[in-house]
Amino acid sequence: MIPVFSVAQVRTVEKAEISRRGSEELMKQAAAAVSDAAVQLLHGEPGKNIVGLIGPGNNGGDGLYALANLARQGHNATAVLLSEKSHAPALEELRTAGGTITTAADAPQAASGADLVIDAIYGLGYRPGAKLPTVPRGVPVLAMDVPSGLDAATGAADDAALPAVRTVTFGALKEGLLTGDGPLLTGELSLVTLDFDFSAQSPMAWLVDPEAAGQLLDEHRSWRDAARHKYQRGVLGLIAGSDRYPGAAQLTARAALNAGVGLLRSHMPDKVQAYMAASAPEAVPLGDQEVAEALSQSRRHLHGRGAKISAWAIGPGLDPSGQPSEVIGKVFSSRQPAVIDASGLEIVPAGPSEQPRVLTPHAKELRMLLRRAGITVTAQDIAEEPQKWTRWAALSYNAVVLLKGPTNYIVEPGGKTLVVCHTSPKLATAGSGDVLTGILGTLLSDSSLTGVQGTALVSNQRLLELTACAAVIHGEVGRVAAEDSTVCATRLIEVLPRVMARFGF
Numbered sequence: 001m002i003p004v005f006s007v008a009q010v011r012t013v014e015k016a017e018i019s020r021r022g023s024e025e026l027m028k029q030a031a032a033a034v035s036d037a038a039v040q041l042l043h044g045e046p047g048k049n050i051v052g053l054i055g056p057g058n059n060g061g062d063g064l065y066a067l068a069n070l071a072r073q074g075h076n077a078t079a080v081l082l083s084e085k086s087h088a089p090a091l092e093e094l095r096t097a098g099g100t101i102t103t104a105a106d107a108p109q110a111a112s113g114a115d116l117v118i119d120a121i122y123g124l125g126y127r128p129g130a131k132l133p134t135v136p137r138g139v140p141v142l143a144m145d146v147p148s149g150l151d152a153a154t155g156a157a158d159d160a161a162l163p164a165v166r167t168v169t170f171g172a173l174k175e176g177l178l179t180g181d182g183p184l185l186t187g188e189l190s191l192v193t194l195d196f197d198f199s200a201q202s203p204m205a206w207l208v209d210p211e212a213a214g215q216l217l218d219e220h221r222s223w224r225d226a227a228r229h230k231y232q233r234g235v236l237g238l239i240a241g242s243d244r245y246p247g248a249a250q251l252t253a254r255a256a257l258n259a260g261v262g263l264l265r266s267h268m269p270d271k272v273q274a275y276m277a278a279s280a281p282e283a284v285p286l287g288d289q290e291v292a293e294a295l296s297q298s299r300r301h302l303h304g305r306g307a308k309i310s311a312w313a314i315g316p317g318l319d320p321s322g323q324p325s326e327v328i329g330k331v332f333s334s335r336q337p338a339v340i341d342a343s344g345l346e347i348v349p350a351g352p353s354e355q356p357r358v359l360t361p362h363a364k365e366l367r368m369l370l371r372r373a374g375i376t377v378t379a380q381d382i383a384e385e386p387q388k389w390t391r392w393a394a395l396s397y398n399a400v401v402l403l404k405g406p407t408n409y410i411v412e413p414g415g416k417t418l419v420v421c422h423t424s425p426k427l428a429t430a431g432s433g434d435v436l437t438g439i440l441g442t443l444l445s446d447s448s449l450t451g452v453q454g455t456a457l458v459s460n461q462r463l464l465e466l467t468a469c470a471a472v473i474h475g476e477v478g479r480v481a482a483e484d485s486t487v488c489a490t491r492l493i494e495v496l497p498r499v500m501a502r503f504g505f
């Protein structure tokens with residue numbers, strides 16, 4: 001997991017380092033990383049037209065050094081100086097390397113003939129309101145440190161901001177790259193640490209990417225898992241669906257099955273159960289009496305291998321006008337892990353609870369959860385401080401809370417925060433959240449993933465990690481599904497088995 005810092009933290013470290021080591025050396029290191037990324041984006045082909053948009057500060061200096069590297073490698077490197085000020089030693093280096101130097105008036109022409117544009121206009125020093133050049137559609141942009149027009153502290157961006165296909169950021173991940181408009185502008189984000197020492201700072205969050213998710217999933221796996229029977233692999237109890245919304249329950253069920261759950265047991269109204277027999281014949285119906293038996297067994301044998309139910313998924317398609325049924329009330333007061341989504345969020349009680357819970361609201365549902373706990377916030381409050389309000393929900397419900405959206409915030413009551421930006425805009429489709437619930441329910445039901453045996457309870461830390469893993473898997477599913485087709489929830493479910501296999505399932 002990669003730590004995420006605020007811009008204030010980054011600048012404190014930067015100041016100390018730069019005075020000790022000299023900014024020129026750090027700039028050259030940053031430039032080398034970006035010229036390498038440029039070569040990669042151009043598939044190593046020689047003689048390309050590379051245009052750098054150069055601003056007045058250190059970000060512009062980084063850009064000039066990167067262009068000098070590319071000119072030395074035989075590319076046609078052109079610097080468009082957008083300000084009268086520019087970093088003199090780097091400009092000299094570009095001249096010596098044989099690069100071309102032009103001014104703002106030439107920007108449109110230069111950019112239109114470019115194979116690649118390097119955005120070195122503004123980085124950390126950006127203040128809103130700058131006039132930014134446009135880059136023709138189809139010309140890829142490689143951003144240095146921060147896409148120009150994006151505030152690296154807040155994630156707010158100007159309309160004229162330059163979206164990148166790739167951003168190479170320096171020193172540390174900054175909050176604004178991962179929040180608000182940040183993920184919409186950065187493209188593929190990579191970090192070059194430049195040997196800055198952030199050890200004295202505590203990160204505000206941790207980024208979980210697919211590689212980190214793979215490691216987290218492997219943590220408790222054992223070669224002995226190969227001997228498990230279906231009950232030992234994990235039994236998910238699904239409480240979902242209503243006459244009004246029968247489809248959501250099917251989507252969660254199919255997602256859990258395609259995610260590889262050992263056994264799925266479905267508790268739902270008869271009519272929905274009938275649909276289930278057709279769409280998810282693997283699911284075994286679960287009656288009220290059997291829920292009671294499973295809960296009573298679990299009191300003796302909490303999350304051990306062979307439990308009748310090892311985790312719950314509650315909410316997709318439940319009738320929103322309904323009160324919690326007696327069965328749901330019993331599950332909420334049990335100590336078995338649960339993911340609670342959609343209409344389940346309207347009935348989950350606030351306050352202390354012994355149940356290890358993950359709540360998965362989108363922004364509107366988060367407002368509703370907070371209101372039910374006596375906290376009134378606006379949509380804008382949540383947009384501006386997503387981490388803070390997700391934490392308040394985590395505290396109010398004593399649960400891990402996943403705030404869904406282009407950036408996923410996963411927060412536990414103690415405040416530890418994981419962020420997942422490995423998503424796809426194509427995930428914004430009806431039923432996509434139901435698919436996530438099926439994936440997360442499957443992970444929570446598997447004791448080789450929770451690492452819990454016998455009477456112990458899964459910790460908030462592990463719930464947090466597995467929730468982030470589910471969000472990464474869901475994001476990857478969205479990306480794979482979107483590669484060569486439009487996306488609907490059913491399509492997500494179709495590609496899910498392939499993605500699960502990549503994560504060792």
Ligand SMILES: NC(=O)C1=CN([C@@H]2O[C@H](COP(=O)(O)OP(=O)(O)OC[C@H]3O[C@@H](n4cnc5c(N)ncnc54)[C@H](O)[C@@H]3O)[C@@H](O)[C@H]2O)[C@@H](O)CC1
Pocket residue numbers: 010014023026027030055056057058059060061062121122123124125126127128129130131144145146170171172194
């Ligand atoms: N610690 C690090 O991470 C390192 C940072 N370096 C680079 O240094 C950059 C920061 O450099 P600077 O502090 O010089 O800042 P920038 O290069 O981001 O900005 C330069 C200047 O532009 C001007 N400016 C900003 N917004 C404007 C607006 N709206 N209208 C008019 N003028 C405006 C300001 O005077 C600002 O200082 C980083 O983003 C990075 O690229 C690297 O050189 C080395 C290592």
Ligand SMILES: Nc1ncnc2c1ncn2[C@@H]1O[C@H](COP(=O)(O)OP(=O)(O)O)[C@@H](O)[C@H]1O
Pocket residue numbers: 342362404405406407408423424425426427428429430431432433434435436474
């Ligand atoms: N613009 C977006 N970019 C990336 N992911 C998104 C975007 N919009 C929504 N998502 C993801 O899609 C899912 C939608 O979930 P939800 O709103 O509960 O849908 P539904 O209720 O229709 O199932 C969430 O996982 C969310 O993170």
